[in-house]
Amino acid sequence: MIITILYYLLVAFVVFLMGWNLLKSKKWQEEVLYVIVLLPFLLRLLRLK
Amino acid sequence: MSMTTSATIILAAMVAAYLAAKIFKISTELSMLAAALVGGFVGGAGLPARHIAEGAFTYLDICLIFITATLFMNLLKESGGVAFVVRRILKRFHKHKFLLFIMLAVLMLIPGMLTGAGSVTVLIVGGMVATVLGYMGIPKPKAAAIVFVIAGLSAAAPPVSLWAMLTAAGVNMPYVGFFLPLMIPCLVLALLTIFILGWKSKPVDLDQALKELPQPPARMNWAKILLPFLIFFALIIAGRIWPFDFPIMGLPLVFAFAAAITLLLSPVRIDFLEVSRRTVHQLLPLIGTLTCVGVLVQIMTLTGVRGLISVTVVTLPAMVVILTLFLTLPVSESVLMWGAAPVLGVPLVLLFNTMNLNPIIALAGMSIIWPLGDAIPPTAIIGRLTVETVGMKERYSIFLKYCIIPAVLIIIVGTLMVVFSKKLAFLAVF
Numbered sequence: 001m002i003i004t005i006l007y008y009l010l011v012a013f014v015v016f017l018m019g020w021n022l023l024k025s026k027k028w029q030e031e032v033l034y035v036i037v038l039l040p041f042l043l044r045l046l047r048l049k
Numbered sequence: 050m051s052m053t054t055s056a057t058i059i060l061a062a063m064v065a066a067y068l069a070a071k072i073f074k075i076s077t078e079l080s081m082l083a084a085a086l087v088g089g090f091v092g093g094a095g096l097p098a099r100h101i102a103e104g105a106f107t108y109l110d111i112c113l114i115f116i117t118a119t120l121f122m123n124l125l126k127e128s129g130g131v132a133f134v135v136r137r138i139l140k141r142f143h144k145h146k147f148l149l150f151i152m153l154a155v156l157m158l159i160p161g162m163l164t165g166a167g168s169v170t171v172l173i174v175g176g177m178v179a180t181v182l183g184y185m186g187i188p189k190p191k192a193a194a195i196v197f198v199i200a201g202l203s204a205a206a207p208p209v210s211l212w213a214m215l216t217a218a219g220v221n222m223p224y225v226g227f228f229l230p231l232m233i234p235c236l237v238l239a240l241l242t243i244f245i246l247g248w249k250s251k252p253v254d255l256d257q258a259l260k261e262l263p264q265p266p267a268r269m270n271w272a273k274i275l276l277p278f279l280i281f282f283a284l285i286i287a288g289r290i291w292p293f294d295f296p297i298m299g300l301p302l303v304f305a306f307a308a309a310i311t312l313l314l315s316p317v318r319i320d321f322l323e324v325s326r327r328t329v330h331q332l333l334p335l336i337g338t339l340t341c342v343g344v345l346v347q348i349m350t351l352t353g354v355r356g357l358i359s360v361t362v363v364t365l366p367a368m369v370v371i372l373t374l375f376l377t378l379p380v381s382e383s384v385l386m387w388g389a390a391p392v393l394g395v396p397l398v399l400l401f402n403t404m405n406l407n408p409i410i411a412l413a414g415m416s417i418i419w420p421l422g423d424a425i426p427p428t429a430i431i432g433r434l435t436v437e438t439v440g441m442k443e444r445y446s447i448f449l450k451y452c453i454i455p456a457v458l459i460i461i462v463g464t465l466m467v468v469f470s471k472k473l474a475f476l477a478v479f
Contacts, residue, residue, distance in 0.1 A: 003296055010305060014116055017329040029076050033337040036082065037112075040105040040340065049106060 008045065015041045055092075056357035062091040063354065077386055078337040085341070085348040092352030104347025107218075108339040110301070111165075114209060115335060117304035118164035120328045121277070122173050124308050127324055128315035130274040133265035135177045143253045146185075150247060153178050154199060154239045161203025163281075163304075165211040166335055167420060167431045170200035171438050177262055179439040184258040185250035189441040194451035197435040198242045201420030202459075206235035208285075209300070211387050212416040216394035219346075222408060226477035230413035233476070234462050238417070242455040268316035276314060281307040334430060335387075342388035349392070362396035367404055370397065371467055375460040378415060382422025383429065389419060407470035409477040414466025421456050424449060 015038065022034040043049040066087035070080035085104070089097045125131055134156065142149040157178055161170040175196040182192040205212065207228045217224045284303045287295045298306075312321060349355035362370065370377075381389035394415060401411040424432030436448055466473060 003298060003302065006302055006305075007299075010113065010117070010301060013325070014113070014329065017326050020326055021330050021333075029079055030333065033076070033078055033333060036105065036344075037333070037336050037340050039102065040109045040112075043102060043106070044109065049102065 011041055011045050015045055052353060053357065056353040059088050059092045059352045060354045060357060063088040063349075076334075076337075077384075078334065078341045081338070081341040081345045081385065081388060085345040088345075088348045088352050088354060092348070092354075094348075094351055097348070097351065100347050100351050101344050104344035105340050107343030107346065108215070110299070111211065111214060112336040112339055113301035114304065115164060115166060115332055115339075116329060117301045117308060118209065119166065119169050119332055120325060121281075121304050121308040121311060122160045122164060122169055123324050123328050123331075124311040124315070124319060124321075125274070125277070126173050127319045128273070128311060128317060129263070129265035129269045130311070131173055132177065132263040133269045134274060135174070135181065136259060136262055136265065137271075139181055139253065139255065139258060139262070143255045143258075146247075146250065146252065149181075149253070150243045151240065153181065154243045155236075157196065157199040158203040158206055158235065158239055161200055162206040163209060165204055165209035165214070166332075167197075167200035167204035167423060168331075168335065168434055170203045171196060171431060171435050172331065175200065175435060175438045176440075180261050181253060181258055182247065182250070184254045184261075185247065185252070187247055187250050189439055190443050190447040191246050191451045193435050193439040193441045193448045194455070195243055195246050196439060197424060197432055197448070198452060198455045198459075199239045200431060200435065201423060202235040202239045202242075202417065204420050205231060205416045207231045210416050212390040212394065212419045213412050215342075215387060215390035216398055216412055216415075219391045219395035220398050220402075220408070222398070226409045226479065227413055228479050229476040230410050230466070230473065231416060234413070234417050234466065238455070238459055238462060241458060245454055245458075246451060266316040273314040273316065277307040277310040280310055338386045338388060342385070342391060345388060346391045355392075358392065359396035359399065362393070363400045363403065365400075367400065370400060371464065374415065374418060374464055374467065378418045378463075379422035379425055382419045383425035386423075386430070389422070394419075401467065401470070405471065406467065407474040407477065410470035410473045411467045414463040414470065416463075417459055417466075418463040421452075421459060424452055 018034055018038050022031060025031050025034060063084040067080050067084040070083040138152045138156065142152055157170055157174055160173045161167050179192045179196055182195060183189065210227060210231050213227050213231065214224050281303055284298060284306060288297060312319060346355065377393065381393045385392060397415065398408050398412050402408045423430060436445060441448060
């Protein structure tokens with residue numbers, strides 16, 4: 001249980017970092033890539049998959 | 050329309066979409082995604098949202114390993130640990146070229162071994178090692194070749210070897226038994242590379258080299274560098290010694306612990322958030338590739354294209370497949386990057402398995418050949434990164450020329466491992 005929580009925290013941290021980078025990015029290809037990469041992390045964080 | 054014809058048309062549409070995207074200067078990751086979306090559309094699945102999400106999840110755990118492992122390495126660099134180690138090695142072994150080369154090769158293997166990414170080796174230690182090599186009279190293209198080839202081998206080395214992990218996952222084979230079959234050739238070939246390319250070097254100019262290398266913080270010492278590694282290995286070994294008493298933490302969490310220890314022990318204050326943000330940005334091409342490859346493979350499976358490739362590869366004459374590995378593996382890597390492993394590696398391992406070869410050793414042999422493709426255009430990501438990091442001003446082709454001898458050696462060793470995989474099966478112990 002503790003390890004599961006730690007993993008959720010880790011995923012949340014990664015989502016935060018990716019979101020931050022996405023907002024700071026000025027290149028459209030990079031932005032699209034961030035959105036795609038965020039997809040699985042967000043779905044896992046929201047427990048949708 | 051037969052299944053084969055239908056899958057061939059979809060494959061052709063996917064290849065066309067990929068090429069069109071490349072012509073419009075779209076990155077390789079997004080080109081693969083474009084190919085996947087076109088494949089889904091031509092295959093009659095429209096925009097298969099469920100499969101896109103499913104595919105994007107395929108390598109989530111590997112992405113987490115990359116992020117935490119690279120964060121660990123970046124924190125070590127920021128704390129001055131890497132500069133400390135390079136300077137100490139140089140001071141201790143500058144009079145003994147033989148030992149200095151061994152230490153530099155081993156030092157370059159570590160970041161890639163732990164993170165699975167050659168780019169991390171180049172970024173963490175590549176520049177510093179190139180500086181040392183430069184003061185030994187080794188020209189920059191040659192130094193770049195040494196850094197690139199060893200970075201590639203470090204990425205293929207265990208415990209995290211992406212090509213082996215992706216292919217093993219694709220054939221439902223546990224990632225077990227790869228340590229020695231990957232470690233031995235990677236170590237030997239890394240040493241051969243540095244000795245062959247650095248053979249004509251002169252003794253290092255210690256004062257000049259130390260002047261150019263970054264200065265580590267005064268309070269940095271060996272304990273602060275080694276403790277995170279000790280904890281890292283202790284957590285991994287504990288899980289194996291006491292499998293029923295020790296929780297299964299997984300590599301991402303173990304790396305995260307090691308990173309936390311590095312941060313706590315750092316003699317200088319590190320902007321943790323900024324380093325973490327930079328780490329994710331640095332890894333975007335890599336995790337982007339993994340996510341897009343996951344989607345691509347999922348759509349290829351959905352539309353039957355993956356089956357078509359698998360059946361075609363499996364029914365090819367075995368000798369032809371083995372004798373062309375030197376070409377197909379690096380070229381597939383240069384086009385698909387790590388995506389080459391699930392797309393081409395999976396049917397190849399299935400073929401070798403049906404030929405009664407040992408799939409673990411054969412896959413290990415293939416895994417050491419794949420990274421060579423990272424220097425070949427159109428992508429050449431690691432090659433270009435190495436040239437930039439080393440500060441090489443000469444033409445890219447000169448760098449490629451110096452890569453030829455080690456590349457030939459790697460190809461010979463990798464191919465022999467495939468051919469004699471059954472006899473080498475004793476290596477697949479853990």
